[in-house]
Amino acid sequence: MGRSSNGATAVLLGLFLVLASSGCSGRGAAPPAHVDRVQLSLSLEPETHILDGAAKLEVAGSIPDTLYLVLHRDLKVRALAVTDVQGANLQRVGEGAAIADRLKRLGETVEKDSDVEHLALYALSLPAPRDSLEFELSYRGVVYDSVRIPSFSRMQIADETSGLIDSRGAFLTPWTGYYPRLAGDASLARFTTTVEVPPEWAAIAEGNIIERGERTVTFDSAHPLDGTYLVAGPYVVTSRQAGDVEVSTYFYHGSESLAPRYLAATAGYVTRYSDLFGPYAFERFSVVENWFPTGYGMPSYTLLGSQVIRLPFIIGTSLGHEVCHNWWGNGVLVDYKSGNWCEGLTVYCADYLYKTDKGPEAARSYRMNTLRGYADYVVRGDENDMALRDFTERTTPGTRTIGYGKAMMVFHMLHKRVGDEKFWEGLRTLYGQRKFTVTAWSDIFGIFSRIAGESFGWYERQWIDRAGAPQLVLQHPEVTRRGEENIVEFDLSQVQEGDPYRLDIPVRVTTVEGDTIERTLRDVRGRMYHARIQVPGTPDRLEVDPGFDVFRVLAPE
Numbered sequence: 110m111g112r113s114s115n116g117a118t119a120v121l122l123g124l125f126l127v128l129a130s131s132g133c134s135g136r137g138a139a140p141p142a143h144v145d146r147v148q149l150s151l152s153l154e155p156e157t158h159i160l161d162g163a164a165k166l167e168v169a170g171s172i173p174d175t176l177y178l179v180l181h182r183d184l185k186v187r188a189l190a191v192t193d194v195q196g197a198n199l200q201r202v203g204e205g206a207a208i209a210d211r212l213k214r215l216g217e218t219v220e221k222d223s224d225v226e227h228l229a230l231y232a233l234s235l236p237a238p239r240d241s242l243e244f245e246l247s248y249r250g251v252v253y254d255s256v257r258i259p260s261f262s263r264m265q266i267a268d269e270t271s272g273l274i275d276s277r278g279a280f281l282t283p284w285t286g287y288y289p290r291l292a293g294d295a296s297l298a299r300f301t302t303t304v305e306v307p308p309e310w311a312a313i314a315e316g317n318i319i320e321r322g323e324r325t326v327t328f329d330s331a332h333p334l335d336g337t338y339l340v341a342g343p344y345v346v347t348s349r350q351a352g353d354v355e356v357s358t359y360f361y362h363g364s365e366s367l368a369p370r371y372l373a374a375t376a377g378y379v380t381r382y383s384d385l386f387g388p389y390a391f392e393r394f395s396v397v398e399n400w401f402p403t404g405y406g407m408p409s410y411t412l413l414g415s416q417v418i419r420l421p422f423i424i425g426t427s428l429g430h431e432v433c434h435n436w437w438g439n440g441v442l443v444d445y446k447s448g449n450w451c452e453g454l455t456v457y458c459a460d461y462l463y464k465t466d467k468g469p470e471a472a473r474s475y476r477m478n479t480l481r482g483y484a485d486y487v488v489r490g491d492e493n494d495m496a497l498r499d500f501t502e503r504t505t506p507g508t509r510t511i512g513y514g515k516a517m518m519v520f521h522m523l524h525k526r527v528g529d530e531k532f533w534e535g536l537r538t539l540y541g542q543r544k545f546t547v548t549a550w551s552d553i554f555g556i557f558s559r560i561a562g563e564s565f566g567w568y569e570r571q572w573i574d575r576a577g578a579p580q581l582v583l584q585h586p587e588v589t590r591r592g593e594e595n596i597v598e599f600d601l602s603q604v605q606e607g608d609p610y611r612l613d614i615p616v617r618v619t620t621v622e623g624d625t626i627e628r629t630l631r632d633v634r635g636r637m638y639h640a641r642i643q644v645p646g647t648p649d650r651l652e653v654d655p656g657f658d659v660f661r662v663l664a665p666e
């Protein structure tokens with residue numbers, strides 16, 4: 110009886126689904142309402158913190174008769190014009206932390222209610238549902254949220270503000286609400302932003318400059334973005350060419366002397382990464398100074414704090430990292446739902462690559478410190494471990510050792526396994542095929558599986574889905590003489606909790622005669638692995654993973 114009643118349930122469910130989708134007047138297959146194109150025309154009045162603007166939005170998809178919009182609460186809507194629609198009406202339905210639950214129901218990610226303190230929610234009512242819509246909103250008001258020092262500041266993370274227009278400079282982000290957004294809409298849109306600034310000021314947004322006036326400039330994002338940042342201030346702009354790319358610095362008076370070194374280094378990075386992965390996607394790249402601490406990389410520019418740009422090591426480290434994000438993160442986009450891979454890959458192709466430029470010893474120390482950080486903060490520290498699948502951004506030193514450190518080692522181990530040629534070919538393919546496309550870890554491993562001719566499904570499950578790391582113990586080393594040669598035998602055990610990992614483990618034997626024999630034990634798996642290495646000469650010293658090439662738990666010193 111049980112079986113037949115299950116069958117009946119299945120049929121009923123199927124019938125219900127058919128009814129539900131045919132009830133949507135034939136538009137069941139259309140994607141939900143989303144903004145495709147945003148055209149902004151903005152004017153900044155820094156002395157009074159005022160933004161005066163107009164935003165034209167083009168909405169596509171299955172548009173219900175009520176759309177919900179998010180805008181900064183202090184911006185007063187002055188006019189609404191809806192193209193070819195009579196009787197549309199805009200109403201403010203709530204503001205501040207009180208709208209948090211409603212925003213969540215509309216599909217927004219709201220971590221703390223206070224994160225939406227500065228926002229207001231509007232309902233745009235239409236006479237009937239539609240499949241396309243164009244409207245323009247003009248608004249004016251004060252945007253000013255004073256800068257605070259965040260709780261997690263030792264990693265030089267940015268000071269916090271939801272956005273502000275100040276006489277020292279303006280900083281407006283997609284979360285500021287300086288232009289209207291559709292609540293819950295996480296799709297990508299193309300942005301064109303025209304900004305008018307006071308005399309002696311310059312403004313910057315993502316993408317290319319398509320028009321320049323005396324006090325206005327128009328940016329076109331050139332590619333779809335998940336939002337647009339706008340930064341402006343009393344900048345001295347200096348530029349030079351790097352091939353077809355215009356490289357610029359937007360520095361305050363008093364910092365101009367730093368410009369030549371920044372321009373030369375930036376041009377070098379743009380050229381290097383274009384050669385390594387494929388052409389840079391924009392016509393320009395800018396290094397922009399900010400009066401409060403930030404370390405942001407947006408598509409086509411980076412925003413660095415005034416103190417930061419003066420640190421002597423930034424040009425050789427963070428600057429290249431931010432340029433590299435134009436390939437990984439701002440070029441190939443991250444599918445945050447399945448784990449942020451872009452920090453690990455950017456660290457590997459920037460911070461770590463610059464160590465390999467200095468030589469193998471510098472690269473080895475970097476890997477060793479990466480493993481140490483993980484051991485100190487997570488394994489023996491008080492921070493929780495997490496799978497890379499769950500990493501979105503660093504919030505603590507421990508999350509950094511995972512999302513940046515472990516992820517960088519995942520690329521390093523992949524590099525060692527597939528070899529130089531296929532590794533760089535894989536990254537070129539990744540950029541070529543996935544540029545401006547939301548991309549998951551599985552897309553990356555899919556590309557490497559095809560190029561290397563082996564499936565990396567196990568690798569992804571082991572390193573991305575699973576928290577933790579293997580812990581290796583070397584046991585029972587033994588030497589047996591056989592003619593001219595010696596056989597070195599030993600056991601490698603994996604003593605971590607949970608299943609054993611599948612690993613490629615380099616080992617090194619040094620002989621009394623002064624020779625070094627290096628081998629990689631491929632596909633070591635199982636709790637206990639018995640290894641056997643033939644050594645010409647008399648073995649003196651045996652080392653397992655002497656170069657810290659395997660992401661693992663280091664034993665306490």
Ligand SMILES: [Zn+2]
Nearest residue numbers: 430434452455
């Ligand atoms: Zn980064």
